[in-house]
Amino acid sequence: MKLNQTKIILILIGALLIGVLGGYGGVKLAQNQGDNSAIEMSDSDNGTLSNSGEESGGELSGDLDKVSQIFELIQSNYIEDVDDNELVEGAIEGMLSTLDDPHTSYLDSEMMEQFNEQIESSFEGIGAEVSEVDGYITIMSPMKESPAEKAGLRPNDQVLSVDGESLEGLNVNEAVAKIRGEKGTDVVLEIQRSGTSDPFEVTIERDTIPVETVYSEVDSEGGNDTGVIQITNFSEHTGEEFEEQLTELENQGIDGLVIDVRGNPGGLLDVAEEILQQFVPSDMPYLQIEDADGNAEEYVSDLDEQKDYPISVLIDEGSASASEIIAVAMKELDYDIVGETSFGKGSVQQAIPLGDDSSVKMTTFRWLSPNGNSIDGEGVEPTIEQRQDDYYYATPIQVTDDEPLTVDHTSEAIANMQEMLSGLEYDTGRTDGYFSEETESAVEAFQEDNDLEVTGEVDEETGGLIETQVVEKIREGEDDRQLERSLEELYQ
Structure with missing residues (x-):
């Protein structure tokens, strides 16, 4: 199937965004022209979708007769009233569930409405x-x-x-x-x-x-002006926003560039292509798409040469799909990839309309790196591995006023609290989960600094404020070891 003839416009990690891109669960490939017949993929090379009600053989016809027979039996004999549409949708979901593919699912009309609205709006x-x-x-x-x-x-x-x-x-x-x-x-x-x-x-x-997906700034530490562009999602306007902000950074005379796709779950394939076409020259593909028969098609830019400044890409375990397309292409172009191994989503889904405002989101292709490698299930490994400080990974403190965290006790909650206080620069003496006297002193200092009752015990109020300050510190980018390492290595 030639993808340049039937354009895939979306690729993502086979998930639904809750409140950001809720219902954003597939790839819109083609429109069914209003009828209710099944849509099947054509075997021809022109890559078109065909609407067909014909069975491929007597065995398939018999199986479908069985489904129809069960439908009629339920209608005629089941003791409770049943909505016919619910029966049909249940049958569809049942068939798709047998594929054992979490990225393949049925999207009813409501989900598809959310899908279409949320690509370009706020949620x-x-x-x-x-x-x-x-x-x-x-x-x-x-x-x-x-x-x-x-x-x-x-x-x-x-x-x-x-x-x-x-x-x-x-x-x-x-x-x-x-x-x-x-x-x-x-x-x-x-x-x-x-x-x-x-x-x-x-x-x-x-x-x-709001769907705001591109943020940029210039970091001037270390004597170099480094452009840092963060992409949080590959949405409808991300490509043009990225190009505008990159151009602005280049006009400011940046010495290097960091592209940050940490925590970016993916999005529009077109956008990933638009971005890569600005970096990957025409002598190598920036992406390959492989069909079910193992045939891969290469995608190439018209760029003459690479940028004349150093570039690195930041990734973590939340970087997936389109983010990984960016990361692995830049890696195979010999740019540094800094951070932690990414999620590992290398398949492509299509949202195929069924003619009644519903669709089936189905895995139909795999995407491959420029060199033809799949990262599915493995992720993109960084060239420079760098974790954040431990408090970045701490679990929220579970505590009640009836059972506060106190001296001489040991628990996971205490270990998490110690990690968080350490991240806030209070010396707890240890982070192994034992509530020592040094830990008590650290709690007292935190309480005093924040106008809390100084008890040395961690109750709901103290624990909640510790968590809040840690989250705020992380969101503000303090102690961002991955970005710091990327900036250090960029000019080596």
């Missing part, structure tokens, strides 16, 4: 993207300045329940429906974080999430 929700990973609804990335980020959610956090209702057995679409909601309303998520034995609850107030 109400918590501002995080989720996917199904190993059977769990999992946070892929909280968005910049979103309620999810402010609440301290991190990539790979597993969402166990929403407002006390378990998500076990629900697909991504059903989970998203529970988490989404109106601005100003609260949602309580039960989170399981890697490295901790006990889950914890996070209460998040939903808000309006």
Whole structure:
């Protein structure tokens, strides 16, 4: 199938953005012209989609007859009233679930409406993207300045329940429906974080999430003027925003460039292409797309030569899909990639309309690096590995006023509290989870500095304020070891 003839315009990590791009679950490839027949991929080289009601053989016809027979049996004999549309949608979801692909799903008309609205607008929700990973609804990335980020959610956090209702057995679409909601309303998520034995609850107030995806600045530390461009999502206007801001930085005479796609879950394939076409010269492809038969098509820019300044790319475990397309292409162009191994999403989904405002989001292609490598399930490994300080990864402090954290006790909650206080530059003496006298002194100093009752114990108020200050420090980019390392290595 030739992708230059049937243009894929979206690629993402097979997830739904909650409140940022809720319903953003697939790739719009072609429009069905209003009929309700099934859409199937043509085997011809012209890559068109065809509408066909013809069966490929007697066996398929018999199987479909069985489905029709069950439908009629339910209509005629089931003791309760059943909505015919719900039966049809249930059958579709059942077929897709047998593929055992978390990135393939059915999008009803409501989800598709959200999908079409949210590519270019602002949304109400918590501002995080989720996917199904190993059977769990999992946070892929909280968005910049979103309620999810402010609440301290991190990539790979597993969402166990929403407002006390378990998500076990629900697909991504059903989970998203529970988490989404109106601005100003609260949602309580039960989170399981890697490295901790006990889950914890996070209460998040939903808000309006604007789609602002490109941020830039000039860093002049170390004697060099380095342009830093952060891309938080690959949305409709990201490409032109990136080009405008890059041009502005170049007009200021930058000595080098850092492209930051940490926490970026992906988005529009067109945008990733637009960005790479500004960096990858025509003597190598910037991307390859592989079909089900293993045939790969190369995509090449018309750029004559590389930029005349050094470039590095920042990635982390929340960088996925289109972010990884950028990262691996720049890596194979011999630029440094700094940070931590990315998520590992190398497949492409298409949202294929069914003619009634609903669609099937289905995995139909793989994307490959310029050299023909797949990162699916593995991620992009950095050329320069760099973790953040430990407090960046700390779990929220679980504590009640009835059972505060006190001297001579040991727990994971105390270890997390010690990591956070250390990150706020209070000397706890240790971070192993034992509440020592030095830790007590650190708590007392924090309480005194913040006009709290000085008890040396960590209750809900003290624990909550510690968390708030840590999240604010992270959001402000303090102690950003990955960016610091990128700037250090850029001119080596």
